[in-house]
Amino acid sequence: METVKISIDGQEYEVEKGIPLVLAAERAGVRIPHLCFNEGLSVFAGCRVCVVNIEGARGLPTSCTTPTADGQIIWTKTPEVLDMQRGVMSLILADHPDRCLSCHRQEHCGIQGVCLRDAVVTYRCLTCAKNGRCEFQSTSEEMEMHRYPMRYYQERHSWYGPEHKELPIRRENPFVELDFNECILCTRCVRACDEVRGLSCYEMTYKGPEAKIGTSFGLPLQGVGCDGCGACVDVCPVASILDKPSKWKGVADQAVSTTCTLCSAGCTLDVEVKDNAFLRAAANRSDGANHGVSCARGRQALGAQSSATGRVGRPLIRRDGKLVESTWDEALAFLAQQLPAYKGAFASIISSRLTNEDGYLLSRFAREVMGGDAPAIHTPVDDSALVEPLAGMLGVAASTNPLDDIGDAKCVLVFGSDPQVSQPVAAWQARRTARFTGGTLMVASPRQIELNQQAQQWLQYRPGTESALIAGLLSTILEENLTATEFVAANTQGLEALQASLAALTPARCAELTGVPEADIRSAARAFATAPGSAIVYDAGITQFTNDTGAVSALVDLALLTGQVGKPGSGIHVLRSGGNTQGLSDLGLATGAVLTTLDAARSGQVQALFIAGADLAGLDATRNAATAIDRAAFVVVAGTMLDATAQLADVVLPLTAPLEQAGTVTNSERRVQRTEAVLPAPDRTEPLWGVLQALATAMGAAGFQAADANAVFEQAVQATPAYAGLSYGALAEGGKQWGAPVLYGDGFPGGKALFRPVTLPQSPVVPDASFPLLVAIGYEPLAYHLEVQTAREDPHSRPWDDDVLQVHADDAARQGVADGDRVRVVTQHGEFAGVAAVTTNGLPGVVTLRLPALEDASVITGAVAAMAAQANGARLTAGRLEK
Amino acid sequence: MLQSRIGETIDQIVNEYRGRRGVLLQVFHRIQEAFGYVPPEAMEPIAAAFRIPPSTLFGTLTFYSEFRTEPPARVQVGMCLGPTCHIKGAEVVKQILEYRLGLSGEHDASLDVAIHEVECAGHCHLAPLVYVNGMPEGPVEVSAAQQLADRILSQVSA
Structure with missing residues (x-):
């Protein structure tokens, strides 16, 4: 970092060269009031x-707009500067409701005090949802605007008076409320939506006195590509863009940074607590x-996840068929007596x-204690x-980069x-390539996904032909000599x-197979082979067949x-x-073993089950888990809620919820991070x-003794x-990746990486006259995994309305189905009802079930579970549509 | 006009300009020529063809007062408010027209007639000048304004 020496208000500072002066001053501890400037966004210079x-x-x-340069002498507090700043501020105030900003009682009651004496009680500062956490308010207070003779406007006695906008x-949006x-x-x-997120949901519309922030033709946010990321909520300095659920809940007592465990991105979030x-x-x-x-x-x-309703408050022990409240001492003694x-x-x-x-x-x-196998990890x-x-x-079971x-x-x-569904932050990264770095984004998907908005190329293949499509890419590369020979x-x-x-599998043949x-x-x-760096991104949607590694190994072939x-820049x-699937499997726990574990319980091979944090019996998905759990002679359930699984237990142990417990988790890029007891x-x-x-x-x-999570982690590190x-x-502040950030930079663990031949899965699904449609399973973005992971009592954890069946317009026309009709999909394995969403997205002949909670044999809803189980492990089946 | 017809026309215009840069305003102009305004349906196809997010398009569209985002009135009345017309009583003419056409106060939501102000076009010999659907009429003296209003109304109801 190159630095320069500048003087602010007579004091010398050494600051970074070329950054906005307002930022350099802020870092040096001198605050220059500002509103439109926000670190990380481009400079707009609109508020002045x-x-x-x-x-x-x-x-x-x-x-x-002034970059720092050597020898600058800056004065921020001269009468001339203050007068100009306040004059500018008063112009902005003239167009903003003002009771909280310029009230003459401000210094008596303070910014948060309850005031009952002002002239117009209903127009008080307390009527604004942003009161006390509004940047405009704090800036106005900092500038002592209530003392300033208002040359350009008269204090108005109303929020929404006749002159107001x-x-x-x-x-309309469940998460973001707009009041411009x-x-x-x-x-x-x-700027945040455009430059950071790459979505551009907002724009300055109209001009002059009519200018306002808006969306295309005033559409609701969800109509212009908004994914509810909240970037706008975080930067809005006034009460125009609000987090709707917490709108009136006021100011936080404290904010704690922790790691979100709702997906494997492992985002650092500031959790506000009141x-x-x-x-x-945020x-x-x-x-x-x-x-x-x-x-x-x-x-x-x-x-x-940490909702207070429905929590298990004490250890419970089954006595005479009923779960009875107990104490930890008693419960542990009971377990120590029973488990051996x-x-x-x-x-x-x-x-x-x-x-x-x-x-x-x-x-x-x-x-060590029970002489069993490593625990099975229950993943959504x-x-x-x-x-x-x-x-x-x-060589390594993890993302490479x-x-x-x-x-x-x-x-x-x-x-x-x-x-966008499985790991929204990865979608943002992919969008970054398309929008900001001049790279190429290619989406291979049967249906348009949100990333299609930014993608330069879309490979629309028939569900079930994933491996064939990758084979087409591979044989093109071989045929056109695009191989990285060295x-x-x-x-x-x-x-x-x-x-x-x-x-x-020539390109022509693969084109035929995939469409x-x-x-x-x-x-x-x-494009993939010739770019200086190409990355492959995939999630569980890559294969329509459970236990099929073919598509993924073909992708690894492609990268190799x-x-x-x-x-x-690849990987x-x-x-x-x-x-935390990555972390648990790093520590030697078993993925993909839940069903075999349950089978072992069903067959009597396993007699004691210890289930921690997974409501297997409660999820529609693993509903038949209940029969296996029932068969076990002794069941211990550790969890936060008295859920369906806990109801089957002999002993229930109350656990702390994710936000209540300090520890470490590992995200999908192998970054080990701390979670805090918020x-x-x-x-x-x-x-x-x-x-x-x-x-x-x-x-x-x-x-086994350890004083705290820290000590347990040290033990885990020793053993791993x-x-x-x-x-x-050292994991505070963003965590640390294990292994090199980029794996295989200096060769492969086994000396050489191994190509695998491409094999196409035998598709068991052939639509016929009685079942003419292909039924695939899709995702519901906001709902994905939520029910699996959150307290179902909280209404915010279920923001979607209904199970949706996406029907192609051609099929809908043939069947006389209209948008919003209740329809059923009948397959030979069962049926599924939902609301029809008629769309031209996707291929004709394919119906997509958009389910709240996904997906395959381990988590799947009702009839779809049966479908999957019987259709040879495929997530696809043939079916027909009925009204 | 049928929805599908709107869509077809828009696609046709967008396709003419596809792959070219710096043509957004031309596309807007062509669409406005076709429909009299730029309809909301135009946003998605333009956004997809030129890879510009719809809200950004709308920001550009509304920046230029030349573009309309709502269907225009059947009869467009343009009042010249240049200095000569002003001196010869254009303000009063405008008030009379507004009153007679039912455009004053809360009644101006009608799609049949709209009055807007135009800049001086140099036809000062016709002052006070009124454009009816682009055709200049004048001089529309205060005394003649009422007759003009009646003529416009008969045109509307026809």
Whole structure:
């Protein structure tokens, strides 16, 4: 960083060269009032409040547009500067409701005080939802505007008086409320949405006195591509853009940064707390995994995870068929007495959102004390097949590169997936490539996803032909000699087998199989192979067949063949399902083993089950888990809620909720991060690791004692080679990745990476006369995984209305189905009812079920579960539509 | 006009300019020529063809007062408010027209007639000058304003 010496108000400072003066001053501890300037956004210079006197400069320049330079002499507090700043501010005030800003009683009652004496009680400052946390208010107070003789306007005695704008307040969006009567046209929202998020939902519309922030033709936000990320809410300095659910809840007592565990992005969020309860969450702007970006799920559902309703308050023990309240001492003694009988016949299942410490101790308890296998990780979607090829072909079961490398790549291939749903921050990274770095974004998907708005190329394939499409890309690369020959020769083996498997899969043949034009396959392959850095992004949507690793290994082949592994700005990015699946599997817990564990219980092989944090019986999905749990002789459930699974238990242990417990989690880019105890845990709840160490000690096992999460983590690090060198303390501030940030930079663990031949899955699904449609499963963005992870009592955790069936317009016309009709999809395995959404998105002949909670055999809803189970593990089936 | 016809026309115009840069205003002009205004339906196709987000398009569209975002009235009355017309009583003529056409106060939401002000076009020999659907009429003295209003009304009801 190059620095320069400047003088502000007679004091010398050394500041970074070339940054806006207002920012340099702020960093040096001198505040220059400003409204439109916001660090991280481009400079707009619209509010003009930040004017200062710079010696030698003409007039009073704005300090946001003036870059720092050596020898600048700046005066920010001269009468001339203050008068100009206040004059400018009074012009802005003239167009803004003002009772909270210029009230003559302000200094008597303070900015938050309750005032009953002002002339017009109903127009008080307290009638504004942003009161006390409004930047405009604090700036006005800081500038002492209530003392300023208002030359340009007269104080008005109303919020919405006749002269006021009277713009309609927009409440259509469930998360963001818009009231542009308050707007001061700073355009922070326009810039944040455009420059940071790449969505451009807002724009300055009209001009002159008519100018206002708006959307295209005044459409609601959700109609112009808004994904509810809240970037605009975070930057709005006034009460124009508000977080709707927490609108009237006021000012936070404190804000704590923690890691969100709702998906595997592991965003750092600032959680605001009021009266010991969750108030709202905002993106943390430091350099975490998310770089100040957040998503609707994180902001709105994080609190629901720790909802106070329905909590288990004390340990429960089953006596005479009923769960009876007990004490920890009693419960632990009871367990210590009962469990030893089940040594060797014990299995455990842990939710993928619990911390590394919880997983580590449960794993040790299961293996060392109970003589069982490593615990099974319960993920919202079984993603073990998505990671196996990474381990088998490259060496490490994880994404190869940091998430940033998606945005830094010059070509991004999002394959069969919707990152907007599975990991919104990854979608933002992909959008960054398309909008800001001049790269190419390619989406391969049967249906248009939100990223299609920015994508340069769309490969629309028939569901179930994923492997064939990748085969087309591979054979184009081979045929057109686009192979990274040197990389392949030095680092890989098995190319001949791959070539042999592709012999029959020419680009033309693959075009025929997938429905994608050959020219598109070829141009996509060229773009991917020739870009200096290309990244592949996928989630569980990549394959329509459970336990099918073929599509993923073909993608790994693609990355290897083009040498897009082991360098920055490239890589293979798997968006894992579940907040801490990566961490738990790093520690040796088993992915994809929930169903086998349940089967073992059903067959009597396992007699004691320990289920932590996963409501297996309550999810429609694993409803048949109840029969397996019932078969087990002894069931211990540790959780926060008295849910359907807990109802089946012999002992229920009350756990602390995610926001109540300090610990570590690992995101899908292998970044180990801290979660903090943001909220106080209810009395008598314990973190799982705490329960396990007490239980193991009570059962006579040694070496389980640990004072806190820190100590457990140190133990886990000792036992996990990949985590060597990590320390709990060093994980504060954005965490630390294990392994090199970019894996395989200096070769592959096994010496060489391995190509695998491409095999096409045998599609069991052929539509016929009685079942003419292909039924696929889609995602509902806001709902994805939520029901699995949050308290269902909280209305905000269920912001969608109904299960939706997306029907192509051609099929709808043939069947006489209109948008909004209630329809049924009948398959040979069962049927599913929902509301029809008629669309031209997608292919004719395909109906997509958009379900709240997904997806395959491990989590799936009612009839769809049966469909999946019977259709040879495919997530596809044939069906027909009935009204 | 049928929805599908609107869509077709828009697609046709957009396709003519597809792949070119700096043509947004021309596209808006062509669409306004076709429909008399730029309808909301135009935003998605333009956004997709030129890779500009719809809200950004709308910001550009509303920046220029030349573009309309609502269907124009059937009869457009332009009042010249240049200095000569002003001296010869154009303000009063405008008030009479507004009153007679039912455009004063709350009644001006009608799509049949609209009055707007225009800049001096140099036909000062015709002052006070009124344009009816682009055709200049004048001099419309205060005494003649009422007759002109009646003529416009008969044109509207026809």
